[in-house]
Each structure stands twice: as C-alpha cells, then as structure tokens.
Amino acid sequence: MTVFEDESGRSRETTGAGSTSWIGSPHPAVVADRDGGVVEFNAAAADLFPRMRVGTWLDEVVPGWLADAHRRLARTTRAPVAAATASAGPAPLRGSHDGRLLRAHPTESGHGDVAWWLVDDSDLTAAQDALRTERERHAILADASTQLLASLNPDRCLEKAALLAADHLGDAALVISPPVRNRHAVVTAMAGGFERTQVNLDPAVVPGLAEALQGFPPVPARWIDPAELPSWAVPEDFGGPPGSVAISPLPGHGVPAGALILLRRGGRRAFDASEELFARLFAARAGAALSAARLYAEQARVTRALIAELLPPRLHHVDGVDFAGGYRTSQDTERIGGDFYDVHPGTEDGPETLAVLGDVCGKGLDAAVLTGRIRSTVHALLPLAGDHQNVLRLLNGALLTARHTRFATLVLASVRRTGGRVRLRLTSAGHPRPLVLRATGEVEEADTGGTLVGALPVVTSRSATVDLSPGETCLLYTDGITEARGGPLGSAMFGEDRLRSALAECVGLPAEAVVERVQMIAGDWVGRGPHDDMAVVAITAPHTTHLSAVNGHTRGRYTA
C-alpha cells in the first residue's frame, strides 16, 4: 500500500514489481498515467469497472467525475510547485458509480502517474444518513416532550402541541380539544404563530374527526379529501386550499385528549413509513401531555373548591375597628394548615364583632379539615358570642362527639368601638394570651386563661376586658410564632420576649403593618429552617380624625 506514497525516486518498474500486495486488496485501485491511460489495476477494480484494460483511457471505463479529477490532478502535477501541495494529500473525492457511493483517494508517483484508491462508502453513507435522520427525529421528539411537558396549563399545552406539529409535521396544524358543552377549543398554528378559537362543531361533518376525538381505540392517522375540510379549518393566510389533509387522534391517559389535523400544501399526499411512525410518536407524546395538563387542571379546580372555605380570610376594617391577619403554613407547598382565624361582623343578635384565632393539634391537610369544622361551628354559635364560656362549652361538645381525636386551642375576641375607644372581651382557651400594645410602647398580656377544647368533658375559662385607645393594638397569635426556632446563632426559640420587643416597635402602626412586621421578624428568625404554622391577627383602634387634625403637618385635608 505504501508504494506510491514515496514519490521521491522510485521508478515505475520498482512499483510494478513490488505490487503483489495491492493487487489482492479488497478495495479497487487503478494506476493511470498523466494522459489518462490505465497503467495497472487490481482485481477489485476489474470487478467494479468490467471494461477496464491496461491501456484503455480512463474516460471510457470510469465515471466522468473520476476521469475529470484525474485530468485535473495530472495537469497540476506537471507544475513543480503544485506537485508539492498535491503530495500533502488532497481531500478524497466522492462520486457514484453503478448505484454505489465511492470515495477516491489519489496518490502520486512523482512522474505523472496517479494511483486511485477507491473505497465503497455506500453502506456507510446510508448508515450515516439514517443515523442523522434518526438523531434529528430524536432531538425533535425530545424537544417536543420537553416543551409539551413543561406546562401543566391545558391552554399552553394545546398551543405547544399545535406549534410543534406545524413545525415538524405539516405546513399548518390544528389541535382540537374534546368538547366542553359542545364547544371545542381549537388552536391553529402556522409558521411559528398560532390562533385560538372556540368552535361549535359537529365532528361528524369532518371524516375521521369523530373517531379521532373519541381517542380509543387508537385509529391511525387518516388522509382525507381536502375538499371535505370545513372552511374554518383552513387558516386565512394558508395560501389557497390545502393539497392534503390528515387527521390523527391524540391518545391520552385513557381519556381522549383531542385530535390533530395536519394540512400540507401541494400534493404531498402521505407520510412515508418513518414519517408515519414519527407522527404517531408525536401524537402519543402530545396526547399524554395534554391529558396530564387536563387532569392537573381538574384536580386543581376540585382542590380550589374544597379548600376555598379553609383558606384564611382577608381581613379588613369592620365597624370602625381595623383588623388584619397573616398566615404562613409550615409547608411552602401547602396553602392551608392547622392554624386559623376569622372575623365575624356583629349582627342584630349581637352588635360586637367576633374575632377568633386558633390552632388545631397537628398540621397539614388533616388539621386544616378540622379548622374548617371549628370555624363553621363558631360561626353558627355567633348569636351566643355574648357569652364566651358558653361558646367554648358548645364547641367543646361538638368536637368531643366528632369522630376525630384532635384538640384545639383558640382565642375569642369580642370587639366593639364606642367613641374613639375600642373595648375587647378576650377569652383564651388553652391558647397563648393576646398581647396588647399601648400607645406608650408598653406591651401587656391580657389576663385570660382556660382549658383547651376537644379534649376534656368540661371546659373552664376566664375572660379579660381590655380597652384600646386610638393607635393601640391587640395581637392574637399562635405558638408557631413564639416557638419558631432559628436566629443568628442557630436554634434559639423566638419566644415571647422577642415577640414583645418586636411588638413594642410597632407603636401607632396600622393593623396591616403590625401583622407584616411580626410576620417578617418571625420569618427572618426561622430563615430557611423548618417551622410550624404561624398565624397572627392584629386588632387596632384607628387613629381618629381628631388626632391627625391637631397635627400641624396636615393641610388642605378632606375625607377621602
């Protein structure tokens, strides 16, 4: 094989004499002189070019691309400079002969003869082409899966499916979702853009659509006569009627996820076998993603409906008193937990507003379900709120007779504003005592106590009465705040002292600001560490107009 690589001084005779090794090579080899006459060739070359003889012209026996290449090379070799570059190893040529793909490597002898080494690349090239196509498809499918699975929002998923189908399977694509009250959401995608419409359609009018929308059993994609496609299914700027139309089901998780309509321009009527497979794989992925998104949306809807009553309410101004609440669940993934609060405005039966804040033993969903029960029970007992002890006794009875075995602690606060002052009646049932922030910055603890509810047959309690002057606040909180562990030095308990100091800094703040500040300080205290549910309610006597009017800074004020 190395005979021609050394062009420095060997004669053709030497080459010929030592050539037995290459004569038997399985790869075709041909030596031609500078004029294109065949000098030598091996058996493999004879098989490939049956008319080849020593002395025949290359032009007559090999394909034109090879003869041309030889002419070019032989011509340049005559110029000494060019010879030097040529010997550096010219790039192999490619060409076909008799249905085979050939790679041709020339080597030069130095006196004008060129040996052509031919390699049959047909199988390799075919394999490489197949590999490239497969890789592209795989990349597209992987990308499609990523895009389809990224969102659990059904609308987004529908759009993605249509866009991907239009990009990779047809010139335009429509994804039709299963009907909701006879209306189908349809996303039409073309050239990277999409449009969403609601269509009132009878699937029977489009051949194959009804079957595709049923989803199971899976039917293969079906090519239909473009004339049978209703006009709404063809995008306005599609540029005339489609040349061909296919309808394919999107099989979901046992439920139909929708149907895919592909439009093509021109006459490309059908997929080839591998396109067919690709389309099926795509439809399977799109269908799975769409039904996952639908299931999630449905579950989320159910969850929202079920927990709506369990979510902490938004508190606001009631009967001249400011209320604000803040809640943080122990798990960031949850929205409800074992703490709860409510504020019930007064009724004809009782003019006082009743605020309640409590903590059910345990956390998470199970505890949240019980908070719902307690909240409805307290709501029902509202007409009796004039007597806290009575409310707690009845609540205790209700909890004891229920089948669950959890107990709860809570604080009741009956609130009434008279003039500029706010009078509170506070009763704690086994709960941390409310704190009262005075205008002086002093923080007091309300002198109330009692047994928790839901554990013992008899409950006792002692109420406290507290008056708030304008700007003063009463803070109800759960032990999630005081028992929060963290701080700059690690695992210290937040504790009541720190809560009192935090509260002392809130003199004169509106209720929301007090809640926010307490939440923020406790939140920063735990940092990223674990914590229990935390709930806070602030009851604040608002600053009266009188107070702000005597303040010299205000001018031109009027009631908003």
Place this chain on the structure above:
Amino acid sequence: MTTRTTRTTDTATDGLATTRRRLWAALEARDEPAAAAAVLGAHDAGVPAEDLLLDVIGAVQARVGTEWAADRIGVAQEHAATAIQERVVAALSRRTADGAGHRPEDGPGTRRVTVACVDGEWHALPARLLAEVLRGRGFLVDYLGAHVPTPHLIAHLHQTGTDVVALSSSLPIRLPTAHAAVTAVQAIGLPVLVGGAAFGPEGRYARLLGADGWAPDARAAARLLAVGPPARDPARTGVPGDLPHLADQEYTLVTRARTQLVRQVLQGLQEAVPATAAYTERQRERTAEDIAQIVDFLAASLYADDAELFTGFVTWTAGILRARGVPGGALVAALDLLADVQSEFPRARAHLVAGRRALVRPSAPPASGLHS
C-alpha cells in the same frame, strides 16, 4: 409604546412636586386620610394615575428609605409610611379599576402578567406599583404580593394561562432564592422578567441568573412587556442556569457554616473590641444579627461572583452606622475575623479584603438594596 403624552410642562412638574410634598407631610404625620387626599386630589386635577404611582408614591417611598438610612425616621415610622402608601395605592386602584382601563392595541403582545416578590422578600411596594402600572396600561395582572414561595408561584402559573412572570426582589441576599424561582418558572416554559435592587447595577445579576429580561423601573418593564414576551430559547427549557464559579463550593460551605461563622466572629469581637464584651444579651443578639447579615451578603457575593456586591453592602452599612453615631471599627474587625476563618476560601477572602479596603478608604457610598 406611548400610551399617553409626556407631560413636561412646568405646571405638571410643579403639580407632582407639590403632591410629593403633601404626601410626605401626611406620611410623617401618619395621616392616612391626608395621604389619600393628596394623591386622589391630584388625580382629580388630572394627573395620570401612572405618574402618581411612580413619580409621587414611588418617589416618596424612595425618600422613606433614604430618610431611614440617614436615621431621620425610625423603623416603625418607615413601616407606618409603607402601610399608608399601600392603602393609598389601593384607593387609587379602586378608582381606576372600572373607568379609564383602556386596553392597548390587540396583537401578539403579552396579555397576562403575573407579578410576585421572591420568597423571603417583604418589600412589596415596588411590585405592587408595577402591577398597578401594568393594569393601567391594559395588561391582565395577577399580583401575588410579598414573599411568594416558589411552589405557590408555580402552582399559580399552571392554573392560570400567564404569558410572562415579573419577579421583584430588593435584597441581593435573595439572589439564590430568586435564581431558583427564575429557573422554576423557565422550566415550565414561561419567560421571566426581573427587577429590583437585588439584581444589581444595570441588572448585571439578572443576566447572571439567566432571566429573560430586566427592567430598571416600572415604565421600562411595561415597555418591555408591551413588545411581547421575551423570546425563550426552547432548548434551554428545563436546563438550569450555569454558574461555573459555584463549583468551588465556597457559597455552599459559607451558607452551611453560617451559624458557626456568626458564633466565631461574635466571640472574636469580644476579644478584639472590648466594648462588645460588656454588651447586654439583647445587644449581643443584635450584633449577632448584624454579623449574620454580613455572612449572608458574603454568601450572595460568592453566589454572584461579584466582590462589588459585598463592598457595596459594607460601605452602605458603614454609612448607616455613621448616621447613628456608631463607630465603624467593629465592622472592620468583623471583616478581619471573618477573613481569618475563611483561610481556605480564596474567593471569600478576596471579597472580604475588597470590603475592608472599601471601608478603610471610603469613597461615595453607592446605592444598595439594603433596607432594615
């Protein structure tokens, strides 16, 4: 997008300045009705709501921050002012909710935006102002408020057909959390626009974290969003952002050793600065909190691989201490003590050295996102 004519007349500018003065006076007096009257009165007089939100309420809120930094108002006053501002925004929002709500031109542009603060971020007003500005310009806005845990944000995005997310964060120490949120939102195929002081000068950390867009203020954000959602590179969906400098583990180790570092420095301070040895338990805890904040900012600067983040923080802190008549020696001592225990962490040491250099040769303190 120009949705209104720019008012550059002197009277309009005077009007805004007067309204700002009235609002500030009302906030100082903690007089909510007067604050509302100042803003709503200006609205009655024809000042556009957007100008009131940004050039009055937003500008006055910035003043609240600087007045606090200069120790001219206390923490409680800052909170009271912020709470009143929130209520004024709500009052203004109720007025504009049903009326003028002109929708921008229909088109492929963004329709629905979710505005949220990253987990741990309590400064909600900038996000609130953005939400109101966007609402005023006709976007459908979901405003999720302060301190939104990433799982809640993602659940919300799945359940609503949001087109783009706008995340707000003011403290650079939330950058790792913000990064997690940005990545999570992008993983479900939605673009994220970020804003707030946390993202650094010219939004340099926004690019670092791979956010799809950054806006220096609410108007710029609205303009960006009006052009349409920033293009997402689909290939990057689900691929977390790449921060090669984190490979040295310094961020992770410093974060993990936070408590231990605080204890070590606190102990060291008692020896280095004799005055601290006589501290009460409460003073000691305050000092520990200050040290913890230094460690947190060091961790953030390691995460962002930007010593300037750290030097910005220490010079700002030095300014805060100066305004309160606290000698800055303890701060330098704390940096030295920290540097001593970071001997194996070249990047951390470099940031601490840079911080110390900035303190010893103080230049004009740059603005920082640090609040109390």
